[in-house]
Amino acid sequence: MRNSEEFVQWIRANEGIIYKITRAYESHPENQKDLYQEIVYQLWKAYPKFRREAKVSTWIYRIALNTSLTYKKQSQKRRAKTLQEFELPEIGEESDPFQKDRLQQLYQSIQQLNLVEKGLILLYLEGKSYAEMGEIMGFTPTNVGTRLARIRKKLSNLVKQK
Amino acid sequence: MELEEMQPLWEKMNHQLEDREILNKQLIMNMTQERYSNRLEGISRWERNGAIICFSMAIFILFNFTKLDTPFLWISGLASLLILIGLPFLTLFTLWRLQNISFHHKSYKDTILEFKRRKNQVLQAQKLGLLLGLVLLFTGLPVAGKLMNGKDLFQDTSVWLWYVPMGSLFFFFFAKWGYGCYKSITTSAEEILSEVEEGVH
Numbered sequence: 001m002r003n004s005e006e007f008v009q010w011i012r013a014n015e016g017i018i019y020k021i022t023r024a025y026e027s028h029p030e031n032q033k034d035l036y037q038e039i040v041y042q043l044w045k046a047y048p049k050f051r052r053e054a055k056v057s058t059w060i061y062r063i064a065l066n067t068s069l070t071y072k073k074q075s076q077k078r079r080a081k082t083l084q085e086f087e088l089p090e091i092g093e094e095s096d097p098f099q100k101d102r103l104q105q106l107y108q109s110i111q112q113l114n115l116v117e118k119g120l121i122l123l124y125l126e127g128k129s130y131a132e133m134g135e136i137m138g139f140t141p142t143n144v145g146t147r148l149a150r151i152r153k154k155l156s157n158l159v160k161q162k
Numbered sequence: 163m164e165l166e167e168m169q170p171l172w173e174k175m176n177h178q179l180e181d182r183e184i185l186n187k188q189l190i191m192n193m194t195q196e197r198y199s200n201r202l203e204g205i206s207r208w209e210r211n212g213a214i215i216c217f218s219m220a221i222f223i224l225f226n227f228t229k230l231d232t233p234f235l236w237i238s239g240l241a242s243l244l245i246l247i248g249l250p251f252l253t254l255f256t257l258w259r260l261q262n263i264s265f266h267h268k269s270y271k272d273t274i275l276e277f278k279r280r281k282n283q284v285l286q287a288q289k290l291g292l293l294l295g296l297v298l299l300f301t302g303l304p305v306a307g308k309l310m311n312g313k314d315l316f317q318d319t320s321v322w323l324w325y326v327p328m329g330s331l332f333f334f335f336f337a338k339w340g341y342g343c344y345k346s347i348t349t350s351a352e353e354i355l356s357e358v359e360e361g362v363h
Contacts, residue, residue, distance in 0.1 A: 008187045016179035037193050040185075044194035046266035066265040066273045073277055086189055089182050099174065106171055109163040116357045119270050125172040138269025152165045159164055
């Protein structure tokens with residue numbers, strides 16, 4: 001049984017998570033909006049089966065990351081079209097003129113990582129513990145640590161190459 | 163950008179996002195409903211039209227099946243019928259499975275592995291499709307000859323003289339193109355797996 005009120009409340013309380021994930025996985029604004037809508041749809045589909053054993057935010061991360069992963073791997077022609085008109089905000093425009101550029105650089109760096117690394121870095125930046133990251137990603141906490149060390153090195157190398 | 167530089171920037175963005183509203187209640191509900199009714203869009207025009215053509219041809223053979231009056235024609239008709247119905251069904255089914263992975267209780271890693279497994283099934287179906295396409299090339303001709311012109315091409319064999327080399331040539335280029343597509347998709351599926359396996363050992 002779906003409780004629409006509760007679902008809407010959860011989405012609105014966690015919009016930031018969906019926003020950050022769509023921006024990390026897709027660089028084109030239209031694709032970002034389409035992915036955003038796909039994540040909301042997948043969450044709606046999964047909502048009746050959510051057993052509330054995990055935190056709502058962890059559940060949203062899991063669904064959103066898995067959706068982004070399969071979305072990214074589907075060819076363009078197989079994707080459903082964006083139907084709803086809405087705008088994703090640009091963060092950092094008014095308050096800090098340099099912040100927009102810095103955020104752009106940040107997302108560009110993330111987009112250079114592979115799909116597994118992307119998922120890990122997002123969870124790391126969100127301040128998730130290795131155990132929580134391991135649970136969402138399907139790796140052991142030790143393996144998460146190893147992979148993060150590689151990502152750190154990879155990002156440093158990317159900076160040096162520029 | 164280095165990882166250490168990312169963290170404070172990310173936190174700052176988090177604070178700014180807290181004050182933003184992206185979707186209102188109505189928009190959220192509309193999104194879920196409209197997206198649901200739009201799911202069939204995932205099948206491309208080529209696949210949909212191909213399936214319609216195959217099924218139409220199968221219906222045509224089925225309604226005229228009694229006209230196939232020799233054992234060879236009957237076998238060719240039956241084989242063509244099975245391929246024309248089975249092949250699009252198999253292709254659409256494997257594609258549907260690829261697009262409908264239930265990942266709600268799966269980890270990211272398991273979703274990647276499931277995606278790869280289903281992608282391989284699509285590729286296997288495509289490989290089988292190539293093989294069955296070759297069979298159809300030869301079973302379809304006598305059936306078409308009989309149903310459209312009333313000729314039994316097992317008796318009048320002159321058509322085969324040009325049809326076999328032409329058909330084989332066409333199939334050679336078609337198979338070459340198909341194999342190229344197959345190879346590029348397989349490489350991409352292998353790349354996904356290597357991403358998962360990196361750092362495990």
